[in-house]
Amino acid sequence: MDTTPILNVKNLKKHFSVKGQTVKAVDGISLHIMPGETLSLVGESGCGKSTAGRAILRLIDLTEGEVELNGQRIDQMSARQLRPLRRHIQPVFQDPYSSLNPRMRLRDILAEPIRNFGLSPNAADIESRIRQLLEMVRLPADAAGRLPHEFSGGQRQRISIARALAAEPSLIVCDEAVSALDVSVKAQIVNLLQDLQKELGLALLFISHDLAIVEHMTHRVAVMYLGRIVEIASRERIFGSPQHPYTLALLSSVPVPEPGRTIDRIVLKGDVPSPMNPPKGCHFHTRCPFALDRCKTDEPKLRSVAPGQHVACHLHDLPPSENPIAQRTAVSEVSS
Amino acid sequence: MSATPTPIYSGPIEQGDLFPAARKSRGFLALIRRHPTIALGSALLFVILILAIFAPYLWTVDPNALSPAHRGRPPSLRNWFGTDLFGRDLYSRVLYGARVSLAIGFSVAVMSSIVGLVLGLISGFIRWTDAIIMRVMDGLMSIPPILLAIALMALMQGSIINVFVSITIAEIPRVARLVRSVVLSLREQPYIDGAIAAGTTTPMIIWRHVLPNAIAPLIVQATYVCASAMILEAILSFIGAGTPPSLPSWGTIMSDGRAVWQIKPYIILFPAAFLSLTILAVNLLGDGLRDALDPRMAKRF
């Protein structure tokens, strides 16, 4: 197995300045993605997951940190140096309506990356590649001559995926790519993404707030809260044995479509604090049902608690008998 | 709460539409039905354009020919719109005057759109220029356009070129501001991010993704600039800071009739009516285009 990650992010920070105050949208996250692997970035709105995605795509400049694409540092590159490398990492955005230039025909939308990256030698070749791409995302071949507004939301998302594939990337960043879609269409796009991943060996950075979809799609999960990763682990560990109280609360909050089932739910008090003025110590201590005194002052570091599972929480310094997290069973096993 | 069996409506399910089906019409008729203001505005404008272009062949005489014997005559068969205080035929002068208004309107609209577009694009894409360009535009915009044009005309000879230059300078800031705000909002669109990720260079992004989407609001703005330029020209000429007296424009004709407007109102009436109709035509066209091109205005249902 290939051991160089496609993407390796170290201590990524993105700070914005809003009216003289600093918003630490992303405050030092590290992650990596192996070829063909799906890593999901989950969290609630404002946690910085989309900003992280945009910084990794270099659509915005980062404040600090390193981004390695196929072993090559891209965080400091100039726009000109970066342009040919962009081929390897392509985005798919949330809103199917604003993701496509309303005045360009599908053919031109798909031809743009092919031409820019010089992936096809001549016009006939481009045309056949476009036909192939449309087939891959299961759109009819005659779609090439049409404008985006002639398509439904789900179809447009297919077009966005086709545009990403046109660059022949090794990694696709899906920023809430299926969130705006209805259930029945969402299933179509999720299946499409999974099929393409298998077929092409794509790696995915899957940014989403929809935990059920994430569980269905992913290999590993990173949970973000207020700009930091609080837990990162394999799918089995996150959904089977979450070790951060926030992960636990998040999972238990999802309403389950099984009437009559009662959930041992942790309802968090209050709201997510403002990222302009995050709490000291552990960002989560204001809402954490198990917070200790030291959580208010000491910032917990990510550390390994099980093979492939890293958690930033002081509770794991306690002996297992006193650790309330270890006492809890996984959410999915609780049913009446 | 247990779900008790509910008495459910068991009558016939009524069908049929609550609105009469829309009448389908095709081609030209459909255009008029859908955008009556565009149709009316362009028809009016077309007529005036024809009058202006073919002025020499429409039973006119030399608009500057003095005829001291026929000074200040009311409309008659000989002089359809009457004569002014120098005995010049008002019908001929009014028709030739259309040329000035239309020329100023169109040329200012085109020129200020081009310059405004370039300035707006520069300040929207090159960050450090933004502050400078926009401060200058703010400065220009804080001088009311008529005063700005007056100040410029006071320094220059009364010629049609100078009128064009003055009014264009007065109109540029509004266009530049509009283009800049359109550029800034377009830059936030995910499809621009998509294009960047697809390796598109900035000039190509402007050409392919920004310009085509900025053109619609720019055209609408250009029609309003055209109307505003026509009004400014008329005002400048009316107060004596516009075109030279030798060149008949609606503003100068009215200016000539100022002193005697109470006893000879027709000297002002005819150019005023033509001027108002022309501007009305341009405004109707602009409103129609705005409604047709602005997706926000399109009804959601």
Place this chain on the structure above:
Amino acid sequence: MPLLSVENLRTHFRTADGILRAVDGVSFTVNAGETVAIVGESGCGKSVTANSILRLIPESIGKIAGRIVFEGRDLLGLPIKQMRQIRGNEISMIFQEPMTSLNPVLTIGYQLSETLRLHQGLTAAQALARSVEMLTLVGIPEPAKRVRQYPHQLSGGMRQRVMIALALACSPKLLIADEPTTALDVTIQAQILELMHELKSSAGAAILIITHDLGVVAEIADRVIVMYAGRKVEEAPVEKLFRTPQHPYTQGLLDAAPKLGASLKNSEGRLSEIPGMVPSPKETIVGCSFAARCARVSQRCREVVPSLEPKSADHFVACHHAI
């Protein structure tokens, strides 16, 4: 006698390119104290149904036909003055977007007391005091301070609590909640659902909840109505609907959404898709509106609109080939 009985409701809109039949012949009832959910995907007409009940459809573009009988009165035939006495008083409503459904330039206190003064004839001081009580009831900390604040000073979750307080201010008999938690984050959604559970038992109002989220339905509803393309396709008590759906669309909807925890039970696989997409409500559909996407389709489905048939005393399905 049900509290609310909607009979043969049709709501159509006039658009530039044809008639939009958002709701096309929907009937259902809501009993006192009961919680009924209407589920469906966007464009199925569930929100328009909710808005039609309070006649909140702009008359210039939309028309409502049928009967909406609330406690014996047909709301559609009521003079607008009497309709206003019902709105916010006997029937009240919560909307999807807490960020935009409160007026940004009026204080929370003003917006709450306005309703109380209008329907209960309270003085300004009484209404304000009652507003503070209402805010306490929906779990807003420091209510006395909050009444003087503006909506932008509150978070989304707090605003939705204010909306709930507003809706419950006059102790309505029916509360219509149009996607009340859709715009909220999952941990905030959990808070609001918890609040609605508490209020459900304490306030005694019947609730008509509109949602696309089957998880929310399972958690809160007694009875469920499934809508598709402007028509009602199935109705059943919540457990029956989830255990034994009879309409192919309901079945498809239930199967298309992945379930949390599925990976641990090894019960995962490919998601089952419903092929194709929702038909445009501007099309005239002959026959069953789901026919084009249905695996059980027959010629009859394309020709005859299936009527809603009782499969048991409380389970109704509109399908020629019910499961």
Place this chain on the structure above:
Amino acid sequence: MRINKHGLLAYIGRRLASTIPVMLIVALFVFSLLYIAPGDPAVIIAGDQATPENIEKIRATLGLERPFVVRFGEWLWAVMQGDLGTSIFTNQPVTQLIAQRVEPTLSLMVVTLLLVLTIAVPMGVLAAWKAGKWVDRVVMVVAVLGFSVPVFVVGYLLAYCFSVQLNWLPVQGYTPLSEGIWPWFRSLILPSASLGFVYMALIARITRTAMLEVLTQDYVKTARSKGLGEPKVLFVHALKNASVPIITVVGIGVALLIGGAVVTESVFVLPGIGRLTVDAIMQRDYAVIQGVVLVFSLAYVLINLGIDVLYTLVDPRIRY
């Protein structure tokens, strides 16, 4: 919103400071025009009837041999002390000329503004409320006419109907406020009506647009779902939200008023600043034109500054 007088004052101070660069650009522009324009600045200043000695004298005072920045600095310093130069034609200080003419212009603009606001805003609200109905159509037709018929055309039309034909109102001229409010107001009715026509069109239209936008908002639906009557929905819930774009346009539209005043004063022979401007153009009295442009621009900038402050009062989300 915190009621914080100190904060508001600081805000006004900051906004005032931010107008300085804008005013500097205006001043620089007005000053340098003279040198950018084709032709000899001394000849331009001296006017059409100047003798060669006159021109020489002016050339000497201009000090054209000194650097531009120095000359601009000196001029600016004088302007800040209220010295806008001297009229070539009357030999009076420009400041004094303008001061003598402020009353008619200010009266005209204030009366117009008040008349327009009381008519145009309800018109726009009504049009938005009845969007698509005949009331709306009428308002829209009136608005497009307002944009199309130039101010002096309206002026002559009104004067011809109401003064020449019907003899109801004075044809021309201005009665100072000191001679009584009614005569003063009577002399301003026709000028205000003609000056206000385009302004009314502008305000009615932005009110309609802003109200249409607001009326689709969720909180309007909330207000209706509470059982409120339409007047409350329109004027309490909707209009207050629509007021930010409306007052923005009220401020921007002052430019129309200023420009229109120049023309209106000529039509109705009001002895105001506008009339002064037109006379100055006839006499090519550049110092006066320069002064008028500066004063009007300053007034315009200050009015819009006031509008900015007004925002914070109508919209609690706008913080200062």
